[in-house]
Amino acid sequence: MGLSIKHNHFAVKHSRLSSKIDFGEKWYDIKCSKEYWDEIKPIFDKLQNYKNDKKIWKELKNKENEIYLPILKAFKDEIIRQEKNNISTLLVKYLIGKFDFYKMISVDKEKVTKIQSYNHLGTLNKNAKTITIPGCCFAR
Structure with a gap:
């Protein structure tokens, strides 16, 4: 099972541009x-x-x-x-990932932890959806 754990933000990826990283090769193999x-x-x-x-x-x-x-x-x-x-399809595949996964987001302001599923390949529970767990912050 894939997990992505975040603290106070909902971004799926944090891609970087740099003087050395070939984003084309890394993101869509060109x-x-x-x-x-x-x-x-x-x-x-x-x-x-x-x-x-x-x-x-x-x-x-x-x-x-x-x-x-x-x-x-x-x-x-x-x-x-x-x-x-x-590259459009390849770029979307890069952005949402090669595998299905769950993302856990600790949101301090709301004092909750949210769990989101990214089930684009259908390998997770068929009823997977976003759930909120009140009073639960794992990032402390």
Whole structure:
């Protein structure tokens, strides 16, 4: 049985973009293009320079335009380039997982633990659904 245990959030995946991770290969078995790597290299080089200069992230003034937006644009452009390979189904399979699983989420504000089933392959209990257990927080 697969379990995913979360504390105060409901995300299914926490995927990362980086200067080394080939998200295409990892997510849907098709390597990212040279164009993608060429687009992100100067952005991650800039981040490395900030790190070398011991700059503190919260003190960077223009990170939205310098870092976030260019990386997201490169990511979007790569997804569009890769769509010629019909990656939509593969991407959805990556996002919801290769196996059925239960996700437990401790929600401090509500003082509950929620259990959700992800039964897209039909290997879990046929009546699997989200349940809430009052007063139960396992993440303490």
